[in-house]
Amino acid sequence: MSKLMSSSHVVKVGIADLKVTKAPNTIRTSGLGSCVGVVIYDERKKVAGLAHVLLPDSKLARQNNFNHYKYADTAIPLLVEQLSSLGARSNLLKAKVAGGAQMFQFSSGSDMMRIGPRNVESVLEKLKQLSIPVLASDTGGNAGRTIEFDLQTSLLKVRTVNKGETFI
């Protein structure tokens, strides 16, 4: 774990979790499979947040006090809210999205097994509703991804096991 700048650190986001931060930090989540990593940022203010969404829609929840960070439709508005309180301007937000793979090629197409594409659809729909443009995305396929967003450059690093690192 090399750190180039001692003043910056990597903010780590777990599964069904969400965090916001400011430059010079970077923000990262590891091992996205069918989950989707949603980065929303204000480029000028250098404020960004990342949600690691596990499921598409909170209507799927079968518990009363569910974790709102788990679902695309509930996590994204909360992410925007937290960004605003950190100084981001809600009308100038942009997004980058990665994940939503299908890790196993199941023969029987049960709905739960198509969860990756459904997560992506749900995330994109919610972002559209909130008029947040998606500037880059790397979704689908069948490989796990680790992503890290650099607030200085607004680039999202996507790492997979076979293809290495790319920046979007």
Place this chain on the structure above:
Amino acid sequence: MDLTKLTQMQKDALREIGNIGAGNAATSMSKLVNRKIDMDVPTVNIVSFDEMMERIGGPESVVVALLFRIQGDAPGTVYFIFSIEEAEALIKEITNNDALRLDVNDELAISVIQEAGNIVTGAYLSALGDFTNITMHPSVPYLSIDMAGAILTVGLLEVSQVADYALIIDAKISSSYQVSQIKGNFLFIPDPDSFSKLFKALGVTNDV
């Protein structure tokens, strides 16, 4: 059912499930590689999703995983997980061919690992089925070689709709022969609705 409120007896019963399954799996693996295979005492853990990834070495660590969806009266997901080195050791041992590498393009290596997983997991599940008298039909094996986090969330999809933690029955088998690296890790993640059926079958239904 609130899994955080399981009684000790219920946890013991689940551990016993792991025990019987892994015991049978070790025997079956032992026949396959013609070596003595031991098992560790299984553990039953209620873990958050992040903790589950940490148990396998972190969400980014690369693992070889065979996933079986279990259909029947108590559905769930079983993973048979190896490191790449462990999987290659197993392939070499079975085929007596040192040249085989675990590569998605190497059909022979892939089918050897799938078939070995099929046999050993079949033994694991049939022991569970006999013990609980619950029918458990495994699907065909689905193989993935990728980041642990990406692979394991598939097994959490059912449970994640009702809870933010999963109950996993974790059993390891390994060769006692020192030079050999043959090891494997079974993770059994029952779907949330399966617990009441498992407990009923094991006679430990009280007060949850």
